Amino acid sequence: MLKTLKFLAYTVAAAVIVVLIVTLLTPVQNGWRYLIHGGLNYPGRLGPLNDEELRWAKIAWRYFQNNTQPSTGLVNAQDNYPNTSPWQIGDTLVALTAARQLGLMEQQEFDQRLSKILTTLNRLPLTPPGVPNLLYDTVKGTPITPDHQPYPTGWAVRDIARLMLGLHMAASYSPEYASFIEKVILRWNFCSIVTPDGQLQNAHAQQKQWRKQVESDVGFGSYSTSVFELWGFRPAPMEKIPFKNAIINGIQIAFSAEDPRVSGVPVVVESTPYLLDGLEFSWKFPAPTGATVSLQYQRAQAIYQVQESRWQLDKLLTARADFARTEAPWLVHGSIFANGYPWNTLADDGTYRPDLALLSTRAIFGLWVLWDTPFTDALMQLGRWHNDEQRGWFEGRYENGGGHNRAFSLTTNAMVLESLFYKSNYGALIRKSPETGYLDAQMKDVFNWPNHCLPQERAHLPKAGGQ
Template sequence: MSRKRTSYLACLVILSLTVASCGVVVRQVNHAYQKIEAGSLRYQGRLAPLTAKEQLWAKTAWRYFVNNTNNSTGLVNSIDRYPVASVWHMGDYLAALMAAHQLSLIDKIEFDQRLSQFLEFVAKMPLAQGKLPNKNYNTKTGAMLDAANKDGEAGWSATDISRLMVWLKIIGEHYPEYQEYLDKVILRWQYCEVIDDCGQLYRYGKTGAAWQKQQDGRLGYEEYAGTGFSLWGFNANQARKMKLDHRISVDNLQLLLDERDPRVTNTANPILTTPYVLLGLEFGWQEGQKYSRYWPNNGDFLKQQADMVYRVQEQRWFKDKIYTARTDHYLAVAPYRLLDSVYANGLPWNTISDSDNRYPQYALVATSAVFGLWVLWDTPYTDQLMKVTEALFDKDRGWYEGRYETSGAYERLISSHTNAMVLESLLYKTRGKLYLGKQRIGYFNVKLDKVYELPQHCLPPERAVCPN
């Protein structure tokens, strides 16, 4: 134990002795020690070993992945019993797998078997245009799927790819014995059309009958995506360089809003909980501080925005008595996926589809958002959020998507993302941020050092210097 931690613990003992009996002292000191061991001096939120109830929550979430793993490919369905997986959800699976092992839900043998089968698939999976992971795959056959989830190509999403990149990196940090194989996945892909030399990210897909490359990501998810690429040495500055002078007011609280006008770009600019929660769970919002030169008066930009996203939802409950945990989520009925926002396309508390149709009746207290808010903000409000959420599961299938704001009814769809968020949040509770930031020389680094043998995939050493 470090001197700082030892001194802090000693202070707790002395303070406790002045106000409590011996039995209470023991309990208080033990609780304080557990919080210190979990990282409460360094990280925000609820940090302590899981309670028996919380361990049951984790077991329930892992049940989803047990039920939805396809033995032929090692992939996990994105939606319960529906044999499709997106690249984003492949990253979710890695997050859930690490959590399951570190929370003692599975042993190392099962962890190894699952990870090895997953790596076998991604090492040889077909790539869109022969370059990058396709948006969706059939979890039974491993075939690429088009936008209608029929065999074919749908193109790629930089944001989805980044989720997998983040978790290939985190798994390699925690389990260096697999790092070589994780690195080989990254080295297989070609990056020329997904990120440019200045760090702008792109998606590629069909618009009507034509294939088009377009800028990918909006405020929140764009920062997360940029982080995923930067972990592997790419200059992702443009994706993370957001202006601070474009703000909106929701209930008299100021939040940053993406400056790109959805009426011009035909892409929504929602403020959602999930990206800010992920940046907290995985990086402790610390990664953004490296790039404070782009935010000269606000090096802690990501943390401040995350706090405001939390506070405005808390304030809505205190003011209007509406439980609020807004983020993108799935539905069992059309349009099947919604951007359930704090603010989007000119309106607060706007629930919209990707095509900008409004669905206020489908606003959710989203389970994924509740767990992230609950573990990162230890407040009376998140206590209340958890009370209205903690029963939203089927112990044999996993956690439901959420509870409707309008009626309190369940949205009974069960997804890999929600159950991965439950596991990731509970893992954070036991240890703090999940990305370790260790600088370890591995296969990836050795290959990049061989400048005359580079594969011409637009990897970091093959890039031109950004002129800006």
């Protein structure tokens, strides 16, 4: 009996010692994991998700579960509203990759979802120039106008870039699907998107013609440039995008030199493109020169610092981004600077709406994960409550009075998932150039080129593109 008791005592003591050793070594193990994954190279909050953060990810994924159309695999841009854009299809692919990597679904579900989307994309009706349309019906997968009429209306470079990024990310983390993904790119005609001198062009239908304009937004233009470089294009350097500087609280904020009175389009500076550039490229990849890297980083730092300064000086928590609403105006630009004024809030038609200034959920998550500071801690103290467990994360909280904007959008929930994926991934989500694959193999036969002004064609045919 005594021997038995001694044996049990030794066993318990040994178990306690093992637990203590594991407990003591856990920070060391986490530290090694941090270093192995390149934590020193990337800013912000890095490491495994805790229980609360994993719950946040599950809430964001709920939006996609609720809004996926089984006929196409596409996801509604807003809760229960059946349209989407190439930008939001890109968001969907990013969210799908993040959800799989975070363990929110099994491989079988991932395969079913991705396969359905790729099937739709490989059949997606394009505009007459061979470019994805601005909007699509998520049930039918057909081009539509903003008022849901069945006509193509044009394209936006930033939207196409976002879709290209989502496709690249899916191929990077799930390379077994790469050939199907590259077939999507091979369908598109880039001759109208990228001019011979590398300018990126938007277009809209006007009197049965396509009116084209060079992308002039400093933030989204720079982001689009990075994505096109990722796929092998050589767009004009982002330093060539004409810009001016505004001074807000002593901080320089770059904005487009376009005159909104002439173009009819608001000139808006908001957080989103700078946050995505940080999450995906850490503001330095795949930029070709150190000067470009520095400029990307400097502008992103300014976007962060100016919002932090408003909190420090005016005691106003600030996280600005575009957002959706459940009533008119349906889309609002929550800006750092817009149409000549700081902290301007504009309806999509350019109407001044200071009453709608919003503490944006999507901006909160991006700022929080990229900058580990007391300011972003304060943002998340409120932002963590911007959700409904059955529907996802809603758009945010109004600065005027603190009421909730309970519109639910695909882009906001994708940003939540991407931000948490960045943390779990120990930094930038895109770290390498695409490997040679199906697209390169198809382009080896110069006699069967599609004449779509793809990078390989441009290298051999200097006159190709934009003609």
